[in-house]
């Protein structure tokens with residue numbers, strides 16, 4: 001992490017309060033390739049953080065995943081699964097990730113009433129080698145998933161990748177009814193991208209956006225972003241798009257409620273471990289709710305992003321390290 005990157009972020013958010021600074025530092029750590037490489041090399045680092053990361057990562061492998069999904073399902077939640085990873089440039093590693101998704105699909109029980117949803121970054125399945133490879137790999141996964149009635153929602157990545165992701169989505173959407181796309185409300189371009197995406201009628205997951213972006217590219221967190229989020233949700237719903245709102249923010253959910261949008265959503269979706277009590281309250285109200293789970297060993301970035309989004313989570317992480325018994329799967333749902 002360089003001081004310059006942290007300062008850029010602070011300037012871009014226009015705030016110097018301690019929580020903003022802490023979030024900026026954590027995002028810079030997440031983006032730092034040297035730290036990521038150190039995590040991959042060092043079992044000591046992995047061991048140190050595996051307990052607090054366990055709040056957000058459901059299992060290390062497919063075997064550990066099954067029981068946990070079943071528990072969430074039994075509590076009335078839909079589930080989503082991502083094999084957690086980072087940007088991948090090695091073709092063999094890309095193919096191994098594709099094989100992992102194909103194995104996950106092969107093991108899924110056919111015809112279940114509540115299909116599990118899958119999701120991934122295109123940079124995990126080859127977009128950094130070529131967008132064509134990512135499209136072909138995603139198409140392989142989509143074909144296998146469709147046979148099991150499983151939807152695959154493509155994640156949205158940093159702003160420099162958005163053109164490639166949209167291109168791949170536009171190519172896949174006409175032939176694959178089970179493809180969906182994530183849109184980031186914070187990007188200034190999203191209101192213009194929306195109509196073409198909505199035109200396919202495929203599932204959309206609307207999120208605010210997790211990446212550090214310049215003010216020319218994206219809005220910072222705040223009331224203006226929440227308003228834009230609600231406006232985009234309304235536009236997508238008016239276009240008849242099956243819409244999942246991916247947010248952990250009670251204020252954003254209240255805004256959607258005030259505008260009469262909650263009852264029109266396909267679902268509210270939250271990342272596992274972030275706001276289980278809030279998701280439970282939504283489910284109790286009768287709104288369909290999905291827990292987006294991740295599993296695997298490569299969870300460094302996922303973990304740091306959860307801390308960066310809400311820096312008080314750093315204290316929770318330290319407390320979990322001191323008392324691992326605090327991390328009890330599924331209890332708060």
Ligand SMILES: Cc1cc2nc3c(=O)[nH]c(=O)nc-3n(C[C@H](O)[C@H](O)[C@H](O)COP(=O)(O)OP(=O)(O)OC[C@H]3O[C@@H](n4cnc5c(N)ncnc54)[C@H](O)[C@@H]3O)c2cc1C
Nearest residue numbers: 155156182207208209210246247248249270271292309310
């Ligand atoms: C299902 C799902 C899929 C996602 N996929 C993508 C994607 O493809 N691309 C992408 O860029 N981003 C993705 N995100 C992340 C998203 O963009 C946001 O960074 C994240 O949801 C935080 O924004 P927010 O609206 O939840 O809350 P914010 O507006 O960031 O925060 C408002 C309040 O919400 C609560 N809160 C938010 N985050 C946390 C947390 N980690 N722990 C505790 N409380 C919290 C706090 O009370 C906080 O004050 C995804 C999120 C979800 C839920």
